[in-house]
Amino acid sequence: MTPRLETRYVFTITVRIGVVISAGEIGTGVRRIIPITGGEVKGEVNGKVLPFGADFQIIRPNELIELEAKYAFETDDGAVVYVENKGLRFGPVELLQKLKRGEPVDPKLIYFRTVPKFETGAEKYRWLMQNLFIASAARHTDRVVIDVHQVL
Secondary structure, eight states: OOOOOOEEEEEEEEEEEOOOEEEEEOSSSEEEEEEEEEEEEEESSOEEEOSOOEEEEEEOTTSOEEEEEEEEEEETTSOEEEEEEEEEEEOOHHHHHHHHTTOOOOGGGSEEEEEEEEEOOOGGGGGGTSSEEEEEEEEOSSEEEEEEEEEO
8 A cells, every 4th residue: 555645734835926927929928027036845845935027927918827937045044045937817707816916805705726846055954856846826016925834
């Protein structure tokens, strides 16, 4: 019998975001780029999100959003961790359009899940590269809040 999948919460990444930039319709949807301007990490790992990177999105015709964020954070003890976070955001079209306009929407009404991958040379945080993680996220007007869970 194979091991049963379980998860455990490890930390929350709050990513502050800038103004959305659109490259327009690219044939498979609308390409958007959302700058990452900073933020914080709190939980088993603590630190600050560095003020660079972006979330690269494609909004499909049915409003399904495929996203891929690339950025880094620095832990309180000075380690730098690179993050690649791929995921999906989907929900009722009218609510997704409200989010696009910067209007508040109850995060429970939107499916927003990601698979973060971490890279670091810091021995103390090597476990981030030796495990898989999944996350539940919520988009707010000026930030994205990502609860990261380790797959056990």
